Amino acid sequence: KEGAAHIVANELGIKVIEQVSGKLQIKNILPGMRSVETVGKVTQKFDIHEFQKEDRKGKLGSMIIGDETGTIRIVLWQEQADKLASIKEGDIVKLVDGYSKDNQGRKEVHIGDRGNIIINPPDETVGDVKESNAVRKKIKDLRENDADAEIFGTIVQLFDIRFFEVCPECGKRAKMADDSFVCETHNKVSPNYSYVLNVHLDDGSENIRVVCFRNQVETLLNKTQEDILTYREAPEKFEEVKTELLGNQVKFVGRVVNNTMFNRLEFISNQVFPNPSPEEEIERLSEEKSAEEAKAEEPKEEMEIKQEEIVEDVTKS
Ligand SMILES: [Zn+2]
The missing domain is CATH 2.40.50.140 (Nucleic acid-binding proteins)
Known part of the structure; x- marks a missing residue:
């Protein structure tokens, strides 16, 4: 049915804007989205914070998840926060019906009572997490x-x-x-x-x-x-x-x-x-050192070439 509509639309020269739906890679989550669905590996888990609002008690929890494209902070409200207790770092979580926000220049996905978290869904895998662009x-x-x-x-x-x-x-x-x-x-x-x-x-x-x-x-x-x-x-x-x-x-x-x-x-x-x-730090240091050494050798090579050129010139004349 959708296909037919698409063909008709194409014939009429109408551009069909594809609705963003289904699973999103983390890098494609933008602030202000509704019904966000994504899958990621938990890289960090934070404590639950409780708060008092008038007569009601509230709580929120948060964690960082990542996939091959990046990482993002997930904020879990009220009952959703309780699920943090059964989530471990390294678990794969699927988030459904979240909403995304901008928090001081960083993207977040919030899961409220409409949303859901599925822990280690059997049909989902996540490769190496791209830790950050840091x-x-x-x-x-x-x-x-x-x-x-x-x-x-x-x-x-x-x-x-x-x-x-x-x-x-x-x-x-x-x-x-x-x-x-x-x-x-x-x-x-x-x-x-x-x-x-x-x-x-x-x-x-x-x-x-x-x-x-x-x-x-x-x-x-x-x-x-x-x-x-x-x-x-x-x-x-x-x-x-x-x-x-x-x-x-x-x-x-x-x-x-x-x-x-x-x-x-x-x-x-x-x-x-x-x-x-x-x-990792030792490895980084030795890499930096060899990079510096390579840099230090560069001008020397140039000088050698120049000398060869000079020698050539001398022999030519
Ligand atoms: Zn306020």
Whole structure:
């Protein structure tokens, strides 16, 4: 039936716009899509966050999934978040009827009560996950607005965690007005706490302030939301954690912003790798070294050629 309609449309010279439906590769998911269906391998899982909204309790969970074309953050609302408990890293998940959003320049697929997650569907496979488009950079080579940059270095300083109130509905900052917290969109709310942790990372070329928000803090510290919230009341408990982390080698993927207040570049973390593989780093170092050596040899070769030319010229004359 559809085929016939297509032929008729073609004969009439009408362009049939193919509706985007069915399974999408991750790179083809764009913000603002409805009924998103995709399949990916779980590469990272985060803690469930609970929140209070008026009389109702709510929760959301999140994870990163990837396929051969890229990775994307998946946000699971309410009952969907409970499914995280039965999902392991490495599992294949099929998402049905999600909706995609843009979150500060990054794409996300949200699964609400209309959507569904199928864990390890028997008829789906995912090849090697294209981890990210991140490009490794030396800190001294970072420039404002660099996106998807990867840096690797040693934590040389940790600051105190800063806590702030957010709207439980939309996650935006909730501000104190009179004696209650107010969200611009959702009015009076009983706020959740979110948090930010800044660290200084040094890679030998330079150091930079790395800004980690909620999920990143949890991954970096390997602590739950519950643990981290205890530092709000008892900041002295965080001192121990600081000491533990100081000197650790960590990898971050994120973007570079200019903090205009202090006129300095800062690195906003999108992904933290608290235990990067030492083998990979050693391999990278030796590759860099041989690349540098090859570079150093290049002008020498040129000079040799020139000398040969000179010799030739001399013999000719
Ligand atoms: Zn709100």
